[in-house]
Amino acid sequence: MLTNLEYYRVFYFVAKTGSLTKAAEQLSISQPAVSQSLRQLETSLGAQLFARSSRGVHLTREGELLYTYVSKGYEQIAAGEKKLHQMLNLEIGELHIGASDMTLRFYLLPYLEKFHEAYPGIRVIVNNAPTPETIEALEHEAIDFGVVSGPLPAMSGVDVIPVRDIQDTFVAARRFIQYRNRMLDFRDLEKLPLITLEPRTSTRSYMDRFLSRNGVTMHPEFELATSDMIVQFAERNLGIGCVVRDFAAESLDEGRLFELRFNKLIPRRQICVVANRRGTVPAAASKLLELIGNG
Numbered sequence: 001m002l003t004n005l006e007y008y009r010v011f012y013f014v015a016k017t018g019s020l021t022k023a024a025e026q027l028s029i030s031q032p033a034v035s036q037s038l039r040q041l042e043t044s045l046g047a048q049l050f051a052r053s054s055r056g057v058h059l060t061r062e063g064e065l066l067y068t069y070v071s072k073g074y075e076q077i078a079a080g081e082k083k084l085h086q087m088l089n090l091e092i093g094e095l096h097i098g099a100s101d102m103t104l105r106f107y108l109l110p111y112l113e114k115f116h117e118a119y120p121g122i123r124v125i126v127n128n129a130p131t132p133e134t135i136e137a138l139e140h141e142a143i144d145f146g147v148v149s150g151p152l153p154a155m156s157g158v159d160v161i162p163v164r165d166i167q168d169t170f171v172a173a174r175r176f177i178q179y180r181n182r183m184l185d186f187r188d189l190e191k192l193p194l195i196t197l198e199p200r201t202s203t204r205s206y207m208d209r210f211l212s213r214n215g216v217t218m219h220p221e222f223e224l225a226t227s228d229m230i231v232q233f234a235e236r237n238l239g240i241g242c243v244v245r246d247f248a249a250e251s252l253d254e255g256r257l258f259e260l261r262f263n264k265l266i267p268r269r270q271i272c273v274v275a276n277r278r279g280t281v282p283a284a285a286s287k288l289l290e291l292i293g294n295g
Contacts, residue, residue: 007041010034011049012074015067019056088283090119095284098127098134098146101226102203106246107164107271108147115288122284131202138276144285145275149202149244157278162270163292167245168207170260171252175237184262186214193221193239195230203227206269207242214264218242231257 013023014034024031042049049063059067087093095115099108104126112124127137131148138146138158152160170189172179189211196218197204204223211218221239224230227247234241234248235256241248251257273292275281281289 004040004044007037007044008070009074010037011041011066012070014038014050014057015059015063016071018058086121090284090287091121093121093282093284094123094125095282095288096125096127096143097285097288098129098137098143098148100130100134100147100149100202101128101228102166102244102246103147103149103271104128106166106244111288111292115291119284119287130200132200135274138274141276144282145273145289147271147273149206150270150272151206152272152274155274157276159273159275159277161273161275163273164271165268166271167268168203168210168266169243169245169248170262171231171234171241171243171248171257172239172260173235173237173257176240177258179260180258182261184260186211186216186262186264189216189218189240194218195222195224195233195239195241196220197227197230197242198223198225203242203244210266 010023010027013026014020017023017026020031020034024034027034038050045066047062047066048060049066050057051060083092097108112126115122116124127134127143129137131152134143134146134148135152135155135158137143147163149166150160150162176192196207199205199208208218222230222233224233227243230241230243231248231251233239235251240260241257245252245259248257248259252259273289275289
């Protein structure tokens with residue numbers, strides 16, 4: 001059975017300093033307490049660990065053998081404590097975040113920049129994936145928190161914090177200029193070539209549900225992996241692009257694209273921070289969440 005670990009701690013310092021007095025000073029205990037701990041360790045092990053002389057103490061062969069193992073263990077513990085303090089002080093560590101292209105680009109990126117400037121020793125790992133995959137990663141505790149686009153289904157044990165509004169829109173280029181100043185009905189979309197994201201994304205799912213409530217079913221001409229590609233396809237007159245407005249903002253401002261107008265508004269939705277309520281948030285993730293919360 002393992003002997004009291006405090007005895008080994010005393011043994012380590014006496015062997016390292018070669019002095020009961022110096023060991024007592026480093027341990028902040030009395031010299032008699034050091035002597036008593038050594039006697040109890042030697043008794044429990046049935047071996048003499050130190051030879052005493054007028055110049056102090058030195059290890060016996062048995063003590064030398066034991067010290068080769070104890071020193072490695074104690075120094076590993078000390079190194080572990082040091083690394084732990086560095087992690088708590090945000091000098092080292094890892095931060096795992098889940099985010100889609102949209103939430104990363106139009107919300108999270110400035111906060112990551114500030115965080116990296118303040119804590120350069122923290123390695124930031126971004127799991128760049130659509131919202132459904134980010135939610136799944138959060139549930140499996142593969143990420144510390146996620147930044148996703150809503151609306152979100154009800155989820156037990158998950159904190160959902162709205163942080164920014166976003167607006168979905170339909171955009172087109174000169175081939176569809178006849179629609180520029182027309183007030184359209186959503187049913188008109190069924191007659192137009194549409195460019196959308198893939199069905200597994202939250203943006204596509206949201207628009208499918210919204211249009212379905214208005215009696216419309218989308219039949220896209222193109223289904224693409226990224227909103228940036230939708231904007232490029234729309235600029236090349238390949239169809240009507242369905243995107244979050246932020247992605248098309250530059251093209252709209254410069255006149256390469258225009259927005260279609262409808263007789264009903266597409267409701268705004270939100271970018272949200274999601275965190276597992278049941279999990280323990282690491283120090284680095286907690287600091288970044290604090291930075292986000294402070295705006």
